[in-house]
């Protein structure tokens with residue numbers, strides 16, 4: 001059975017691998033890609049998205065969305081300060097040929113609303129791998145939208161340590177108000193893949209070699225992106241080999257192989273929007289006696305071998 005999906009991205013090296021996998025896997029039908037401000041500014045996330053689609057000759061439409069968080073003027077701290085340590089980790093433009101296909105003229109928010117509100121639109125899975133600004137704006141503009149989205153898969157948050165602050169993961173931190181609005185919207189099936197899951201299923205150089213051996217543009221393109229991630233990923237003293245998380249692509253693997261997520265808990269999830277030191281923190285409440293209803297399933301561990309095999313299968317197609 002084919003799963004129809006829309007991807008909301010801030011492309012980004014790991015978003016790019018997610019797009020390749022979603023566009024190529026035979027059990028997935030990618031209907032559109034919406035881009036948002038995040039890893040890099042919107043003009044680059046949309047251009048990178050188009051480059052990735054062009055690289056594999058895909059005619060999947062791409063739409064530009066929000067160029068800043070819904071409340072904050074830029075991000076909680078300016079982008080150039082955030083990326084000061086290693087400006088090469090997130091390059092503005094991915095190393096693929098400049099796009100030749102333009103973005104569609106409609107906004108990402110319009111596309112999201114129209115897709116889910118259309119007849120038959122309520123079987124589309126939405127996978128969000130960037131800050132949740134586009135979706136928060138769409139939910140605000142169309143109150144019926146939350147009830148039309150059957151399943152939402154989000155890369156965001158951290159139960160353990162964060163990757164921007166001690167407790168905050170990047171996607172939730174960039175637009176915490178949007179993340180909180182999305183999680184409070186009443187979407188019925190929400191699956192969150194925080195850093196705990198993505199860090200437990202890192203890919204290594206041997207995975208890149210395996211993708212290169214597949215030889216398709218998606219495979220070799222992903223191998224190059226993941227090697228770049230490995231090269232620039234901060235050293236983990238506990239690591240026994242050179243690896244890096246490929247966060248966003250794990251969301252795509254979970255659509256086809258739910259068993260890639262080896263530990264998943266039900267909980268009530270909020271995102272901190274006011275904390276002086278905790279802005280953007282994912283607050284996951286799993287207390288059995290909590291008085292708020294469960295609003296998400298949260299993956300805490302994943303299997304790197306299943307993930308890598310999934311990508312190989314996707315890239316072969």
Ligand code: BDR
Pocket residue numbers: 010012013014015039129130155163169170171247248
């Ligand atoms: C998330 O932040 C972005 O930098 C990545 O693309 C991923 O979606 C990881 O924290």
Ligand code: CA
Pocket residue numbers: 009010011012014015038039129130248
């Ligand atoms: Ca991303």
